Amino acid sequence: MISTSTSAFFERTTQGMNTLRARAEALQEQIGGGERLARSSDDPVAASRLRQLSRADDLSSIDRANADRASADLKLADGALSSLADHVIRAKELAIQAGNATLTAQQRSAIGDELEQIHGQLFALANSRDSSGHALFGGEAAGAAYALDAGGNASYIGTATAGEMPIGDGQTVTRGLTGPEVLEFDVAGMPTDLMAFVKDLAGALKGAVADPAQYARDALGGLDAGLEKVTTGQTIVGTRLAWIDLAAERRVEMSELRASEQADIGGTDIATTVARLQETMLVLEASQASFARLSSLSLFDAIR
Numbered sequence: 001m002i003s004t005s006t007s008a009f010f011e012r013t014t015q016g017m018n019t020l021r022a023r024a025e026a027l028q029e030q031i032g033g034g035e036r037l038a039r040s041s042d043d044p045v046a047a048s049r050l051r052q053l054s055r056a057d058d059l060s061s062i063d064r065a066n067a068d069r070a071s072a073d074l075k076l077a078d079g080a081l082s083s084l085a086d087h088v089i090r091a092k093e094l095a096i097q098a099g100n101a102t103l104t105a106q107q108r109s110a111i112g113d114e115l116e117q118i119h120g121q122l123f124a125l126a127n128s129r130d131s132s133g134h135a136l137f138g139g140e141a142a143g144a145a146y147a148l149d150a151g152g153n154a155s156y157i158g159t160a161t162a163g164e165m166p167i168g169d170g171q172t173v174t175r176g177l178t179g180p181e182v183l184e185f186d187v188a189g190m191p192t193d194l195m196a197f198v199k200d201l202a203g204a205l206k207g208a209v210a211d212p213a214q215y216a217r218d219a220l221g222g223l224d225a226g227l228e229k230v231t232t233g234q235t236i237v238g239t240r241l242a243w244i245d246l247a248a249e250r251r252v253e254m255s256e257l258r259a260s261e262q263a264d265i266g267g268t269d270i271a272t273t274v275a276r277l278q279e280t281m282l283v284l285e286a287s288q289a290s291f292a293r294l295s296s297l298s299l300f301d302a303i304r
Helices: 002-033 044-098 105-126 179-183 194-208 212-266 270-295 299-303
Strands: 146-148 154-156 164-168 171-174 184-187 190-193
Touching: 044 105, 044 164, 044 179, 044 194, 044 212, 105 146, 105 179, 105 194, 105 212, 154 194, 164 212, 171 212, 179 184, 179 190, 179 212, 184 194, 184 212, 190 194, 194 212
Parallel strands: none
Antiparallel strands: 146 154, 164 171, 184 190
């Protein structure tokens, strides 16, 4: 019986000290890692909420990547539109020159040559590529947005709309503009596009019409309409970029709120945890001292 009692005493004391050591180690891990929960079973409700916050962070990362891509494509579109506007302005300057009745046919033909070069530059810009190497103004098309036929006339071969990208909180943004949205406009109620208009003007100045000077003067209104369409596209792009920036600010705010909640739920309260560790270590040291003293006693000490 004495043997059994002694064995039980040693076992209970050892288990108690092991429990204290494990608690101290857990508290030290919380202090070192900054995390209060080592496993879900420590606090199932808190662990579930932390998983929800983690999933929200993952979705936010996807939204941020989408927003970055849309922003990059829109900035490329803005740059291309600026170049388009510059070329239209130059075409208008040339039309004004060609409308001067004092110019010779050869001089107007030279202006027509430069307008043909502008037509080629407009075609190249219309086939600009986005951040993924796809057609910038081709909507969802992977290849070119425009193609030239045997007569050198450009035709749109992209899709009807540009793709939309989710940017968070259920919001989306259209990542670009299609060619028709930028280049097509009406002149005297007749639909045309910028490349065809400039090509026709170049041909007229090279002798395709009877009165090229008057044709050049009449073309100024169409060039103004084309320029207005391009600048409208720039405004749309600028608005979408501002929307992406606003969504990014909102995403950062929500990320900060989630980080704060994660710290509140799963983070370690250093002051409280250090105090609990000191208390645990004190109890452990006292237990060890008591055990060492009691285990050294024997029956002979008791009967002396």
